[in-house]
Amino acid sequence: MLVTWLALATFAIGTEAFVIAGLLPAISADLGISAATAGQLVTAYSLAYAIGSPLLAVLFNNVDRKTVLILALSFFIASNLLAVVAPGYPLLMISRVLMALGAGLCTPTAIGIAVAISAPERRGRAVALVTSGLTVATVIGVPLGTFVGSQASWRATFLLVAALGAIALIGVLLRVPPKLPNAAPSLGSRLAVARHESVIYAVVTTTLWAIGGLTVFTYLAVPLHGLGFSSNEISLALLVFGSAAAVGNVLGGILADRIGPTPTMAMSLAGMASALGLLSLTLKAVAPELSHYLVLLPIAAWGLCGWSFFPAQAASLIRIEPQAATVVLSLNSSFMYLGFALGGALGGIVLTTAAPAHLGWVGGLSVGAGLVVLALRHRRERLKLA
Secondary structure, eight states: OHHHHHHHHHHHHHHHHHHHHHHHHHHHHHHTOOHHHHHHHHHHHHHHHHHHHHHHHHHTTTSOHHHHHHHHHHHHHHHHHHHHHOOSHHHHHHHHHHHHHHHHHHHHHHHHHHHHHSOGGGHHHHHHHHHHHHHHIIIIIHHHHHHHHHHTOHHHHHHHHHHHHHHHHHHHHHHOOSSOOOOOOOHHHHHHHHTSHHHHHHHHHHHHHHHHHHHHHTTTHHHHHHTTOOHHHHHHHHHHHHHHHHHHHHHHHHHHHHTOHHHHHHHHHHHHHHHHHHHHHHHHHSOHHHHHHHTHHHHHHHHHHHHHHHHHHHHHHHHHOGGGHHHHHHHHHHHHHHHHHHHHHHHHHHHHHSOGGGHHHHHHHHHHHHHHHHHHHHHHHHHHHO
16 A cells, blocks of 8 residues: 555654654763753754755655655665764764755655545545654654664664665655645745734644653653663653553544544643653652652653644644645644754753753643643634634
């Protein structure tokens, strides 16, 4: 099935985007840099994705979709191979930026192809299958990549991602038909949608949610390492997070349909902020021999609550602009990666000025600010209806 090959591509991209969190101690030790400095690999990747994705979509707007996907995947694979042989931090940083540009072009192109090859009544499921690669990456790809990095080398993880991308590329070469219709949103259409007041509130909420999550997730291995977690135990903690996130993603979609997107998002953000605060509390106030095990509870709650937000936000955005769903969701994705970039930078500041145990407090405050923005949006929308 063609869509499965597209999902494999997004699985490789999702693994690459998030696995760096489990590799930070190994990278910082091997390259002789601080964890905060290594964490800027996340900031650079996310910022390049947020800026590059919409610009590349415009640049390649008139190029055949299959050709674009082949170029994007090839670029992504080559960038991972560059990371494998990077002798130091500067070239590794460059490779991460190049990976992001390949990923930022690949993901929306894969979604566009899924829409183009599917019957109208099956397009939603096709898009869900392609994007599920990102979710599955948090469950399987990130723990697997972290395990490979701990058993061999962090460079082996980049080699694994390159191999996954190569398999997806073979599927694309063999199965994707040429001359598919192009549904890529233009930069102008994104800017037009962005002028909608509710959309502005929504993407600000998404950005604050992303900042809160990546402030902690980027550096999660650091406090876990401080508790005495081995590399394999860090992989297990990431598996717990990813499994909870996958359940939360499904649960968020169900609740959005049953009780509405706004109540679902409110519960998700409140739960995530509380879980991140509880994570810091566990790290600071609980005896190390107990926190070694108890810390998995807030991590699981964070994954469950945090990732139940995203499908509910998507549903709310589609309701705002149902005729421009692709455009508004693409815009939301760009702001999500902007938040990831800011979160990686903010977490680095926390590590250098405070302590790893404070990451949860800071991340929770950002998510709480997102909840406030959501409440303001809901209030203004109710006043308009009154």
